[in-house]
Amino acid sequence: MKINPLVKNFVFVILILLVVGGVFSLLYLPDQQANEVSLSQLAGDINQDKVKKITVSGDSVEIIYTDDKKASSMKESNSVLSDVLVNLGADKTKLQKVEISASTQEESVWSWLLPALLYGILPLLVIGFFLWTMMKQTRGSAMQVFDFTRAKAKIFGAEGHSKEKITFKDVAGLKEAKEELVEIVDFLKFPKKYLDMGAKIPRGVLLLGSAGVGKTLLARAVAGEANVPFFSISGSEFVEMFVGVGSARVRDLFMTAKKAAPSIIFIDELDAIGRHRGVGMGGGHDEREQTLNMILVEMDGFEKETGVIVMAATNRGDILDAALLRPGRFDRKITLDPPDVHDREAILRIHSKDKPLAENINFKEIAERTPGFSGADLANVANEAALLAARQNKTHIFQNEFLEAIEKVLLGPERRSHLLSKKEKEIVAYHEAGHALVSASIPGTEPVRKISIISRGMAGGYTLQLPSEDNKLRTKTQFLAEIATLLGGMAAERLIFGEMTTGASNDLEKASHIARKIVKDWGMSSLGPISFEDKEAVMMGAGLENNYSEAVAEKIDGEIEIILRGAEKRATEIVAKRRDMLAKIAKTLVEKETIERDEFEKIIGVPSTKKKVENRK
Ligand code: ADP
Numbered sequence: 001m002k003i004n005p006l007v008k009n010f011v012f013v014i015l016i017l018l019v020v021g022g023v024f025s026l027l028y029l030p031d032q033q034a035n036e037v038s039l040s041q042l043a044g045d046i047n048q049d050k051v052k053k054i055t056v057s058g059d060s061v062e063i064i065y066t067d068d069k070k071a072s073s074m075k076e077s078n079s080v081l082s083d084v085l086v087n088l089g090a091d092k093t094k095l096q097k098v099e100i101s102a103s104t105q106e107e108s109v110w111s112w113l114l115p116a117l118l119y120g121i122l123p124l125l126v127i128g129f130f131l132w133t134m135m136k137q138t139r140g141s142a143m144q145v146f147d148f149t150r151a152k153a154k155i156f157g158a159e160g161h162s163k164e165k166i167t168f169k170d171v172a173g174l175k176e177a178k179e180e181l182v183e184i185v186d187f188l189k190f191p192k193k194y195l196d197m198g199a200k201i202p203r204g205v206l207l208l209g210s211a212g213v214g215k216t217l218l219a220r221a222v223a224g225e226a227n228v229p230f231f232s233i234s235g236s237e238f239v240e241m242f243v244g245v246g247s248a249r250v251r252d253l254f255m256t257a258k259k260a261a262p263s264i265i266f267i268d269e270l271d272a273i274g275r276h277r278g279v280g281m282g283g284g285h286d287e288r289e290q291t292l293n294m295i296l297v298e299m300d301g302f303e304k305e306t307g308v309i310v311m312a313a314t315n316r317g318d319i320l321d322a323a324l325l326r327p328g329r330f331d332r333k334i335t336l337d338p339p340d341v342h343d344r345e346a347i348l349r350i351h352s353k354d355k356p357l358a359e360n361i362n363f364k365e366i367a368e369r370t371p372g373f374s375g376a377d378l379a380n381v382a383n384e385a386a387l388l389a390a391r392q393n394k395t396h397i398f399q400n401e402f403l404e405a406i407e408k409v410l411l412g413p414e415r416r417s418h419l420l421s422k423k424e425k426e427i428v429a430y431h432e433a434g435h436a437l438v439s440a441s442i443p444g445t446e447p448v449r450k451i452s453i454i455s456r457g458m459a460g461g462y463t464l465q466l467p468s469e470d471n472k473l474r475t476k477t478q479f480l481a482e483i484a485t486l487l488g489g490m491a492a493e494r495l496i497f498g499e500m501t502t503g504a505s506n507d508l509e510k511a512s513h514i515a516r517k518i519v520k521d522w523g524m525s526s527l528g529p530i531s532f533e534d535k536e537a538v539m540m541g542a543g544l545e546n547n548y549s550e551a552v553a554e555k556i557d558g559e560i561e562i563i564l565r566g567a568e569k570r571a572t573e574i575v576a577k578r579r580d581m582l583a584k585i586a587k588t589l590v591e592k593e594t595i596e597r598d599e600f601e602k603i604i605g606v607p608s609t610k611k612k613v614e615n616r617k
Pocket residue numbers: 170171172173174209210211212213214215216217218313347350374375376377379
């Protein structure tokens with residue numbers, strides 16, 4: 001059980017006070033009980049042989065009777081007790097029998113020292129002790145705060161931490177980025193060479209690229225190549241921190257890195273702290289700004305020969321504060337592109353290196369089937385393939401496992417246990433058949449690779465279409481075809497069952513998203529080649545508005561509706577016209593649950609595919 005330290009202290013102090021009180025009463029009770037007797041009565045008692053002992057200390061007289069009772073009395077100062085007693089009528093011989101002693105000077109010292117101690121010093125001690133415990137505790141929590149501000153930087157490559165050194169060899173593709181970074185590596189290795197030439201060494205390198213393209217990996221590879229320590233921290237860690245903690249961490253991180261120089265500081269998710277300043281009203285705003293300022297201050301404070309290079313990663317280069325990008329800060333910007341088909345093959349090879357592969361693994365095919373996959377996705381594919389092979393007690397990973405893994409990474413795991421009723425199965429089959437048929441019937445679509453009514457992740461069934469090549473540029477025709485394909489599922493449901501189900505909601509979402517982009521971002525509608533920008537959600541409430549008026553917003557919505565309605569009509573017409581074909585595909589699906597590309601093309605007849613290939617060219 002944890003007791004609040006303050007409560008504990010309080011209880012403790014009260015306890016001490018009680019004890020002290022007890023001591024006082026013990027000391028003073030006997031005195032109070034001791035009878036006060038007059039000296040004349042004492043003289044009388046002596047005459048009656050009642051008194052055993054008298055102790056005189058200063059003016060006070062302590063009497064002990066023969067029955068061990070105690071009493072006290074006072075005499076005038078400078079008078080001699082025995083004389084006084086005799087004067088008061090005490091029998092001299094009887095008085096001689098009484099043991100009379102004068103207490104020493106010491107005793108009289110104690111008589112004032114003891115109360116002084118009790119009244120004066122003890123409370124001081126108590127207060128002192130109380131303060132001391134409080135101090136001890138505040139110091140404890142101060143230490144905790146101090147600990148808290150310490151950057152929990154992960155270190156790789158420092159002594160004892162040579163956790164699997166990563167070099168450029170481990171990074172596939174990203175050729176241009178690597179070429180740019182070779183210079184940084186060289187500087188970290190031979191700083192003198194550059195300093196002697198009077199060259200200005202870059203301090204900050206900004207890695208731009210979407211999630212999973214290998215920004216962190218590349219930064220670690222730079223550290224690995226140069227064999228220097230790598231301190232990494234993520235911008236998101238600074239969000240929602242107490243004010244001041246973030247900047248303290250930054251200071252600490254830079255201090256540690258400078259001590260270990262030459263070294264690399266890696267700040268992941270720089271955008272979390274490095275957004276434009278002066279916008280947004282979030283609670284963590286002040287903290288972000290302070291943290292950002294501290295990073296800038298630290299970077300500006302680098303000496304010419306400080307061998308620390310700050311690398312930062314972000315997938316939102318567009319929203320970074322301009323101050324970060326100024327010369328002497330993150331003035332080197334390196335963009336990491338998503339891997340093309342060759343890079344994907346290389347990445348797959350790297351991540352399959354230590355795995356037992358069957359002989360006929362065709363990495364090229366896997367790479368071709370994974371357009372749009374990031375390096376992280378591909379690493380995931382290789383791992384999923386290994387898991388699948390292991391689960392099936394195979395000794396090697398075969399091509400099939402890789403192909404299966406692609407779908408798993410793309411769509412989530414199969415949910416065979418997710419059982420559909422017969423009716424539901426039929427609906428899903430027609431829905432997916434609708435997608436596939438519409439896609440196969442219009443130019444500008446990607447070939448259907450697989451149709452399935454086995455649940456995967458969130459999807460009840462799926463129609464897999466993957467481009468056979470990496471399209472960087474896409475046309476309006478392609479987008480419209482894609483939207484029509486997306487609405488094909490819904491159109492088929494309506495045609496066969498008279499109404500649509502909730503199974504189409506994700507399709508609608510995607511279709512609307514594309515339509516919106518066609519109008520607002522790509523200038524492909526009748527509204528003209530204009531980019532209609534929305535202000536970001538973070539900036540909301542700061543009095544900023546979209547760069548278009550309410551009236552234009554209405555027009556945009558109108559255009560989007562035209563696109564979606566058109567696609568709906570197109571899809572509906574296709575499924576209606578080719579209803580027999582739709583039924584054929586759906587029946588096959590109910591029967592087999594999945595249809596691969598070859599079989600699908602056989603069902604709908606090769607010509608349509610051929611036609612499409614021609615169209616694509
Ligand atoms: P980012 O920081 O850009 O989000 P990471 O660097 O963390 O991405 O990449 C995640 C993982 O993906 C890496 O650990 C690595 O396994 C894999 N990966 C990404 N890009 C590559 C690449 N070019 N070569 C090899 N592996 C890669």
